[in-house]
Amino acid sequence: MNPGEEAQRKAILARLAESRTEIKRLLEPRADEAGEARAENDTGFPRSRTMRALMSGRGLGAVGATAAGLIMARPALAWRLIRMLPTGALLRMGLARVLSGLGRPSSKP
Numbered sequence: 001m002n003p004g005e006e007a008q009r010k011a012i013l014a015r016l017a018e019s020r021t022e023i024k025r026l027l028e029p030r031a032d033e034a035g036e037a038r039a040e041n042d043t044g045f046p047r048s049r050t051m052r053a054l055m056s057g058r059g060l061g062a063v064g065a066t067a068a069g070l071i072m073a074r075p076a077l078a079w080r081l082i083r084m085l086p087t088g089a090l091l092r093m094g095l096a097r098v099l100s101g102l103g104r105p106s107s108k109p
Contacts, residue, residue, distance in 0.1 A: 026062075029052045055097060 001009075027050065053059045071078045 026058065055093070 054063055067078070070081075
């Protein structure tokens with residue numbers, strides 16, 4: 001391998017490591033939520049860390065943006081995927097999240 005290819009390979013590996021770190025940071029609960037997440041882990045829903053991350057505010061925004069992009073780019077594929085999903089359960093989850101958020105006082109100033 002010549003020095004140019006080696007430098008290019010190192011740059012690619014550095015970008016991969018950086019993107020992995022960013023993904024891990026996005027999926028990990030924030031420090032102030034870590035205590036809540038541990039307390040809810042035994043009895044709360046959803047139990048998996050991935051679903052908790054997706055159901056957080058940032059996760060829902062990312063899922064929504066991905067779904068909107070998929071629908072605009074490939075509507076037929078999006079429709080096939082929607083038919084495969086358990087849409088009733090997903091809608092109940094989303095509705096429960098919205099309704100539980102209505103009763104809480106806002107933490108924003």
